[in-house]
Amino acid sequence: MLLQYVAGSVFAVGRVTPNGVNLLGTAFLVAKNKLATTKHVTGGSDSNLVIIIPKIQSLYDYQDTTDSKVSFINVKISEIDPFKDICILTLEHKGEISPPYVLSSTDSIHPGSPVVTFGFPHADHGRLVLTQQDTNVGAKVLIESSGIKSKHIVLNTLARPGQSGGPVFNPSNMSVVGMLVGAYIPQGGSGVIIAGIDPASLHQTTHVISAEYIKEML
Amino acid sequence: MITLEEFIRQDINWLNALPEYQRKSIQQLLDQGKTYEEAAVIWLSANGPSNTHPFGTQNTKSIFFEKLLEEVESFFCRDDKYIEEKKQLLTQFKAGDVYVLTFISTAISPIVGASAPLIAPAIALILMTILRMGLNAWCSLRREIKQNSTQQS
Numbered sequence: 001m002l003l004q005y006v007a008g009s010v011f012a013v014g015r016v017t018p019n020g021v022n023l024l025g026t027a028f029l030v031a032k033n034k035l036a037t038t039k040h041v042t043g044g045s046d047s048n049l050v051i052i053i054p055k056i057q058s059l060y061d062y063q064d065t066t067d068s069k070v071s072f073i074n075v076k077i078s079e080i081d082p083f084k085d086i087c088i089l090t091l092e093h094k095g096e097i098s099p100p101y102v103l104s105s106t107d108s109i110h111p112g113s114p115v116v117t118f119g120f121p122h123a124d125h126g127r128l129v130l131t132q133q134d135t136n137v138g139a140k141v142l143i144e145s146s147g148i149k150s151k152h153i154v155l156n157t158l159a160r161p162g163q164s165g166g167p168v169f170n171p172s173n174m175s176v177v178g179m180l181v182g183a184y185i186p187q188g189g190s191g192v193i194i195a196g197i198d199p200a201s202l203h204q205t206t207h208v209i210s211a212e213y214i215k216e217m218l
Numbered sequence: 219m220i221t222l223e224e225f226i227r228q229d230i231n232w233l234n235a236l237p238e239y240q241r242k243s244i245q246q247l248l249d250q251g252k253t254y255e256e257a258a259v260i261w262l263s264a265n266g267p268s269n270t271h272p273f274g275t276q277n278t279k280s281i282f283f284e285k286l287l288e289e290v291e292s293f294f295c296r297d298d299k300y301i302e303e304k305k306q307l308l309t310q311f312k313a314g315d316v317y318v319l320t321f322i323s324t325a326i327s328p329i330v331g332a333s334a335p336l337i338a339p340a341i342a343l344i345l346m347t348i349l350r351m352g353l354n355a356w357c358s359l360r361r362e363i364k365q366n367s368t369q370q371s
Contacts (some may be wrong), residue, residue: 022275023275024274024275025273025274039266039336040265040266040274041274042333043276044332044333044336045331046333047328047331077336078335079237080335080336081239081243082261082264083243083264084266084267085265085266085267085270143267143270145264145267145268146264147246147247147250148246148247152267159273160273161273161274161275162273163273164272164273165274180273181266181267181270181272182266182267182273184269184271186269187268187269189271198271201271207267209267216239217239
């Protein structure tokens with residue numbers, strides 16, 4: 001599979017409200033009619049939860065930032081792990097779609113390895129632009145949640161709201177090694193919010209959880 | 219037909235009704251010495267890895283354990299709540315522990331505003347507490363806690 005065709009497998013997640021669809025983050029195909037995103041993107045609730053149907057066939061196409069009309073498919077939460085921040089969504093439609101790639105693990109890459117991530121940065125402002133970021137692995141880390149440790153990698157890139165739930169590819173074999181979950185922040189954050197942004201999250205230490213945990217949930 | 223009390227008295231390890239990835243995490247909490255209730259609170263309030271700023275656009279907080287506890291209490295201790303669901307459950311209880319846990323979680327999930335897969339482990343942990351105490355004792359304790367909190371406020 002060529003990277004530009006990932007456009008058909010990576011989706012924006014949203015929630016239908018009386019005022020339209022609120023964009024929440026990113027999700028990607030992980031099995032037949034199943035997608036992965038983060039638990040925090042969904043808030044643990046699948047009430048009116050949807051994925052937006054992409055308008056482009058390939059990342060080489062122009063994405064019209066003035067076109068605010070969207071079509072969507074309803075999704076339900078079928079599996080959830082709040083410690084690892086992973087949520088599996090099931091599509092509620094009759095067709096069948098499967099990912100054109102496999103899931104692997106962060107075990108297969110190392111600091112310095114090139115990786116490619118996809119997501120919808122600035123979705124908090126309603127921007128619906130599938131964006132590719134090429135970067136490198138900075139570190140392999142274990143991060144705990146309530147004493148439960150899990151494997152992560154650090155990406156040397158700045159991520160923004162809307163990118164949570166985005167897949168991270170190893171371009172050498174086009175496997176998904178992990179899913180973007182957020183950025184390092186010191187305990188409690190900086191305590192200062194400027195224009196909705198915590199300055200302590202503005203850096204190039206982005207956390208990605210290993211895709212092996214997604215596989216365990218399928 | 220089996221009664222609700224007979225149903226809850228069955229010697230079932232409700233944690234076995236969970237998918238393996240959830241059971242493993244819950245078991246790790248119990249191995250740390252957490253009680254069933256403490257493990258349920260931690261499960262519901264967990265929001266991913268520590269020291270990580272989430273990049274969803276809303277980053278909603280988890281549901282409160284007390285809200286879920288109240289609904290489980292309504293389900294098992296009150297005759298005027300979940301009437302149809304309980305009838306259905308008691309006729310189909312032989313369908314297995316996974317079915318029963320999914321059924322209860324699905325019935326309660328819209329009321330607490332969370333998906334059934336998220337609250338299922340917490341409900342399994344509450345059921346383990348009820349199993350240990352007995353249904354009548356657990357319902358009495360819940361009534362007592364509520365009365366005390368009403369008198370204090």
